[in-house]
Amino acid sequence: MSTSTDASTDASVAAAVQSAVAAYAHALDANRIDDLVELFHPDGVAEIAGVGTFEGHDAIRQGYAAFAPTRPQLHLVGNTVVTSATEDEATAVSNLAFFQRGDSGWAVQLVGRYDDTLRRKDGEWRFQRRVTTFLP
Template sequence: MSTSIEARTEASVAAGVQAAIAAYAHALDAGRNDDIAELFQPEGVAEIAGVATFEGRDAIRAGYAAFAPTRPQLHLVANTVITSWTEDEATAVSNLAFFQRDDSGWAVQLVGRYDDTLRRHDTTWLFQRRVTTFLP
């Protein structure tokens, strides 16, 4: 019986983490900075390695305004692995590819990875810390 409960809990955690990661990508691509900020815990941290670190929702909202899309863009997030979890906190790592479209079509602009720590807030999972690293 405990295996079944554990599996449901693990599945629930994974679903919540995946939902937060997907919501972030959609909000980022649409330039919805308020939505991005709300995906973080109030004291959450968004670090873009080598670029900037934003601490707290107000700083995240203001910081991401500088990254507002000027043309169609798409973040594809894949290969997410939950590296540790409890009922209230999880860590995950994901690969990302960032595309932009211009007159000649879609092109990869960069690739990287996300290292995330998320915490449950009521029934929703929010980022406590998200580190974005771009790969050479």
């Protein structure tokens, strides 16, 4: 991490980023769209490769509602690295694997990464921009 003021700030920011990343995956998999939307700032942006760019809560809600899960699914997100941080803004990158349960069990459907910018406002860390890309 760069630009932080001290180790305790680094640890606090890293924990907040990890929490937001995990909350997003859980909300997405459980189709809790309102919870997912609340993880973004009101003017936040969700950009999903091959799907679209959604700006603001209403657009994010509509965008995610369009691909509600039809089968049990699981986003496993890991290797999250906070690439820069201050007390009020952080950038991070994470790897993801998306699993879906079918007739023969769980199977990987795709892999990709998240590139995130989060900002803190009123003590809450939320996504300002989340870019999802998929790996071939």
